[in-house]
Amino acid sequence: MLSPEDNEHLQALRTTTLSVLERVLAGATDIALIDAPNQRNVGDSLIWAGEIAYFQKLGLRIRYICDLWSYDPAGLRRAMPEGVVLFHGGGNFGDLWPGHQILREKVARDLTDYRVVQLPQSIYFADDARAAEANAILGGHPDFHVLIRDSLSITRAAEQLPDVTISFCPDMALGWTAPASTSDAAAASDRVVVIARADKEASSGLDTVDAAWLPGRETHVTDWAELSAVSRRWRFYRNLSLCTRFYAKVRKRIRFLPVRLPNRFAQWVITGINDVNVSNAVHLYDGSRAVVTDRLHAHILAVLMGIPHVVLDNNYQKVSQIMRDYSGGFSTVGYADDLTEARSLAMAVKV
Incomplete structure (x- = not known):
């Protein structure tokens, strides 16, 4: 349950996001969504859930969808002759997660006659030469727009991607609305969830802690992948997604195969995978006294569920910068520079 002040802050961020989306979509209602999440990372699934919420508010229709492995430019053109191509948001813009960047640049080369919008990302290139290559490819597209979710990434983009059109937009996961808790807050256990x-x-070193890290507290240490590993529903949808991926591969060779109906099925499958990821995480958090994490969207999930939590940074300051820009404005969050401070803040949460 969010406080009135936290809810006001959240609504202001959502209003900003909707305004930016309306501007970059330029009146279009048909969209294609590229690089839709199809894996175990709950953070990507929360972003997906927020994206879908914003799409629904704006009356957008997804005409084509693909994951990292199933992009087909000819199929996209058949499914959506006109519209805007969107890339799923997140934190993979740069050379740290190269597969996503390679796909982004391939689309920029293939679809020069479409407006292409990268939904909010953090940016990090360790290699300036690789950044220069990305700048040439993306900047060479006549209508490519990159939405950036933090001011540090805007600074990096200004230096490394000078020919790319950029705008600020808050993280899309904040568009998702958490379900009402099924637990009685007054009867909540002393459990602390650690997402490391x-x-x-x-x-941060958070992955080195164990169940004894917080004396006197029931401490559950895990990471996102473990939530889906034990889920039969997740494996069911994942197996179906392998079938849709295979179909997309075959369709590249046999062009007369249908696109729209199989693509609707692919969207249903991807929706299932991400719904399972989010529901598993909500179930894990529900009834917990506090969360400690070095994952950005473990922090965002705690914000949206109104749970007190402690946050540490990742290796390229993605988490701390977004906190400084806007997510640290929620009353439930505390920031720690190291494990000692994180433990002290977690122990201070009242039981």
């Missing part, structure tokens, strides 16, 4: 990343963005 252990991938190439990890830098």
